Structures are given as structure tokens and as C-alpha cells.
Amino acid sequence: MAEKTKLITPRLPRGFEDRTPGEIAAVGAMIDKIKQVYERYGFDPVETPLFEYTETLGKFLPDTDRPNAGVFSLQDDDEQWMSLRYDLTAPLARYFAEHFETLPKPYRSYRQGYVFRNEKPGPGRFRQFMQFDADTVGAPGPEADAEMCMMMADVMDALGLEGQYVVRVNNRKVLDGVLATAGIVSEEQKLTVLRAIDKLDKFGSDGVRLLLGAGRKDESGDFTKGAGLSDQQIDPILAYVDSGVPAPGVEKGSNAHVVATINTLAGLIGGSAAGLEGVQELASIFGLVSAAGFAGRVVLDPSVVRGLEYYTGPVFEIELTFKVQNEKGQDVVFGSVGGGGRYDGLVSRFRREPVPATGFSIGVSRLANALKLTGNLGATEPQGPVVVLVMDKDQTAGYQAMVSELRKAGIRAEMFLGSTKNFGKQVAYADKRNSPIVIIEGSQEREQGILQVKDLIAGKQAAQDITDNAEWKAARPGQFEIKREELVSAVQKLLSEQ
Numbered sequence: 001m002a003e004k005t006k007l008i009t010p011r012l013p014r015g016f017e018d019r020t021p022g023e024i025a026a027v028g029a030m031i032d033k034i035k036q037v038y039e040r041y042g043f044d045p046v047e048t049p050l051f052e053y054t055e056t057l058g059k060f061l062p063d064t065d066r067p068n069a070g071v072f073s074l075q076d077d078d079e080q081w082m083s084l085r086y087d088l089t090a091p092l093a094r095y096f097a098e099h100f101e102t103l104p105k106p107y108r109s110y111r112q113g114y115v116f117r118n119e120k121p122g123p124g125r126f127r128q129f130m131q132f133d134a135d136t137v138g139a140p141g142p143e144a145d146a147e148m149c150m151m152m153a154d155v156m157d158a159l160g161l162e163g164q165y166v167v168r169v170n171n172r173k174v175l176d177g178v179l180a181t182a183g184i185v186s187e188e189q190k191l192t193v194l195r196a197i198d199k200l201d202k203f204g205s206d207g208v209r210l211l212l213g214a215g216r217k218d219e220s221g222d223f224t225k226g227a228g229l230s231d232q233q234i235d236p237i238l239a240y241v242d243s244g245v246p247a248p249g250v251e252k253g254s255n256a257h258v259v260a261t262i263n264t265l266a267g268l269i270g271g272s273a274a275g276l277e278g279v280q281e282l283a284s285i286f287g288l289v290s291a292a293g294f295a296g297r298v299v300l301d302p303s304v305v306r307g308l309e310y311y312t313g314p315v316f317e318i319e320l321t322f323k324v325q326n327e328k329g330q331d332v333v334f335g336s337v338g339g340g341g342r343y344d345g346l347v348s349r350f351r352r353e354p355v356p357a358t359g360f361s362i363g364v365s366r367l368a369n370a371l372k373l374t375g376n377l378g379a380t381e382p383q384g385p386v387v388v389l390v391m392d393k394d395q396t397a398g399y400q401a402m403v404s405e406l407r408k409a410g411i412r413a414e415m416f417l418g419s420t421k422n423f424g425k426q427v428a429y430a431d432k433r434n435s436p437i438v439i440i441e442g443s444q445e446r447e448q449g450i451l452q453v454k455d456l457i458a459g460k461q462a463a464q465d466i467t468d469n470a471e472w473k474a475a476r477p478g479q480f481e482i483k484r485e486e487l488v489s490a491v492q493k494l495l496s497e498q
Contacts, residue, residue: 015121177275
């Protein structure tokens with residue numbers, strides 16, 4: 001007796017996910033709204049491939065000594081390492097440098113696509129996910145940064161999130177000035193300090209103070225080693241973090257709040273030239289934000305920290321401010337769905353001259369989840385095709401002719417291609433396809449030159465009021481007959497009514 005062939009278990013690798021028609025349609029509609037805003041601001045699309053040479057992705061990878069660490073990599077036939085892109089920004093820098101002579105400067109583009117991380121997956125953490133970026137390359141002034149922030153605010157409004165977000169803005173130069181004043185110069189210490197500041201929302205000022213000092217023990221007893229700073233070093237850093245807290249009676253995000261925060265920051269940077277430059281850039285950004293009517297939507301927040309090596313000036317983040325429950329059942333703010341900043345050093349890896357750049361990246365999956373929670377994501381299944389049932393197999397040419405007529409009129413349609421002749425099973429198939437209408441032609445209808453049109457949407461609604469099976473069959477809810485030549489006009493009329 002022959003051995004049975006072993007079947008392969010159908011399963012996805014960890015950290016990846018399939019997408020259904022409903023999810024694809026909902027995210028597609030969201031992306032279309034984002035594109036409209038980007039294009040209104042004068043940005044054009046560009047698309048780069050999934051693979052880049054690993055050296056192109058550069059030092060911003062988790063570990064460049066081992067090309068497979070942090071990214072998915074392979075060697076091509078001439079032994080060049082290639083990697084699936086880690087983000088959409090490094091490929092843009094390569095594209096801009098490669099086409100430097102022909103591209104307009106500044107160069108304004110947006111890109112949408114999947115990026116890949118060879119990291120341990122977890123809840124809400126995937127190895128493949130979609131980003132949607134917009135960048136201006138070649139514009140050195142704070143005007144480009146201000147515009148980026150305002151565009152992100154307009155994107156959130158276009159998605160129906162008005163009043164439920166803020167675009168938080170800071171400047172890395174200011175933070176560097178404060179750290180220099182506190183005597184913190186090593187990159188390792190800077191990174192520890194930044195990580196501590198990033199925990200402000202979670203642990204508050206007291207928790208950040210512990211992380212800046214000897215360390216912090218959590219409720220479970222786990223200890224996190226701190227930065228080891230003295231009180232004299234910690235005090236100006238905490239003063240910097242708390243500088244964004246408005247005084248009593250001052251509305252957060254108002255012009256008065258911005259002016260007060262900038263004045264406080266100016267007093268914390270000591271004699272740092274970089275810090276002064278950062279303060280002046282923030283003043284310019286918020287002058288433009290206020291003039292354009294975005295005060296309150298775009299706010300100054302010194303606690304925003306992003307990429308230690310990556311960002312060189314202004315940094316920004318979209319924070320959704322409505323409450324959700326975490327895994328412990330606690331109410332927490334939904335949090336960030338995107339961020340970015342100025343990265344003047346990235347393109348310079350490819351060219352000798354300095355090339356300034358600023359940009360923003362939206363996490364598409366996370367934003368879609370937020371829209372779903374707020375009821376702003378159309379998560380229903382898209383409408384299926386009109387289905388022409390096959391009542392007599394020897395008449396398939398006639399059924400196919402009906403489908404062709406509907407398609408030529410721009411109506412989505414298909415002929416049932418399954419093997420069953422059973423009427424109920426064919427209608428059940430159409431239901432599962434989310435079809436709005438089925439077309440029925442049996443031998444009797446054919447002899448009389450008529451068709452039966454079954455309105456599946458009306459039928460479902462009527463079914464809620466009918467409890468008896470005999471009554472259902474007699475009523476045939478949502479079903480009516482038409483002349484054969486009326487097929488297209490009748491279907492068009494019914495779809496418009498639906």
C-alpha cells in the first residue's frame with residue numbers, strides 16, 4: 001500500500017499577517033485621503049524597490065557588522081549583500097543622490113509601502129508593516145519643518161480625528177545644548193538620558209529622576225539601571241522636560257504657552273551655540289504655525305525625543321489623545337501614530353556637499369487601528385459582484401452573454417463557476433461574496449424571455465420579519481421579474497436604489 005503524502009500545515013511565519021478584502025478596502029480609503037492632503041501640499045509620489053544594497057541602508061541599521069541582524073538580507077550572484085528595506089527614508093536618500101542632477105531642489109515626494117524588520121515579533125509588533133512617508137530634501141530652513149507639521153495636522157483632520165490629536169514638536173539641538181550644560185558628552189550617556197526622558201508619560205517626573213540617577217525598581221521588583229547622573233546634572237534636564245508644562249491659566253499650545261516655553265529653554269542651554277540655534281528654529285517654526293492658524297494642533301513639547309544619531313534638528317510626533325484600555329484594563333492615551341524630523345546627514349553619505357532634509361512617517365497599521373476605534377475606518381466588506389446563477393449547464397453561453405453585458409456597462413459581475421446546480425447553494429455563494437443581486441434564468445424564464453432579479457440586500461432585511469419557512473418561500477422577498485432586454489437598466493436602477 002502506497003504511503004500517503006504528508007500534507008504541509010498552512011501557516012504564516014511569525015510576525016506576518018494576511019489581509020482580507022475588507023481590510024484592504026478600508027486601508028486603501030484611508031491612504032487615498034492621506035494622498036489627497038500630500039498632493040494638495042505639492043508633494044509627488046515616488047516608488048523605490050523593496051531591496052537595496054545593504055551598505056545603502058547604512059549605519060542606521062541595528063548591527064552593520066552582521067548584515068542579517070535587524071534586516072532580512074541575502075547575497076546576489078556577484079556576492080553583493082542586499083537587504084529588504086528597513087524604512088522608506090534611506091531608499092529616498094539613495095534615490096535623491098542617484099538622480100541629483102535631474103531632480104528639482106527642493107525635492108518634495110511621498111512614498112507608501114512595506115518595510116521589514118528582522119526582529120522578535122510580539123503583540124502589535126510585526127516583521128512586515130506599511131509606512132507612508134512625506135519628505136522635503138534640499139530645504140535647509142525651519143519653514144520646511146513647519147510645513148511638515150501642519151501637513152500632518154491636516155492629514156489627521158481629513159481622517160476625521162479633529163480634536164483628538166496633537167502634533168508635538170521639539171528640537172534635538174536644544175536638548176543637546178541642555179545636555180552639554182549638564183556636562184553630558186558621551187554618546188552612551190546621551191542615549192541613556194534620552195531613554196529616560198522618553199519614559200516621562202509612563203513614569204512621570206519622579207520616575208525619570210530615578211532613571212537619570214541610580215536607577216528605578218518597578219512594582220515587580222525588576223531594577224532598571226540609571227544614567228548615574230548627579231543631582232546637579234539631573235536638575236537642568238528635568239527643568240528642560242518640565243518646561244513644556246503650561247503655567248496656571250495658560251492654555252497648552254497657545255501662543256502664550258509657546259513663548260513662555262521658548263524663553264525657559266533659552267535659559268537652560270547656557271552658552272551652547274547649537275542650543276541657541278535650536279531655540280531660534282523653534283521660534284521660527286511656531287511663528288509660522290501661529291500665522292497659518294495651526295496653534296493648538298501643533299504644540300511645543302520638549303519631552304519629544306527621537307533617534308539619537310538619525311535626527312539633527314526639529315523632531316515631531318503625532319499623538320492621538322483619546323483614551324483606550326491597555327492589556328491590564330487601564331485607561332491610557334492611544335499615543336503615537338507617526339513621527340519624523342530633520343535628518344541633514346543622511347544624503348551626505350552619498351555626496352560631498354551637505355544636503356538638508358526633513359520628513360514624516362506614518363505607521364499605517366497603527367493609524368488604521370486608531371481609526372477603527374474611533375469609527376472613522378470603513379471596516380465593512382466591500383460590495384461583491386452581481387452573480388448570474390447557472391440553472392442549466394447547457395446554457396452557459398447565454399449566462400456568459402448576460403455577464404458581458406453587465407461588465408460593458410461598468411457593473412461588477414460574474415457567472416457562477418462552481419460545480420453545483422443547487423439553487424440554494426448558488427445563492428449562499430452569492431451571499432458569501434457579499435453580492436447585492438443575483439440574476440436567475442431557468443427554462444421557464446427563458447421560454448418567456450424574462451429574468452428573475454433577486455435583491456439580496458432587501459431579502460436580508462425582509463428576512464428579519466419572516467419566521468415561517470413556508471411564508472418565506474411564498475413571499476420570495478426582494479425578488480421580481482424583468483424582460484431579458486431590460487437586464488442592464490434594471491440592475492443599474494436597483495444598484496442606485498441600494
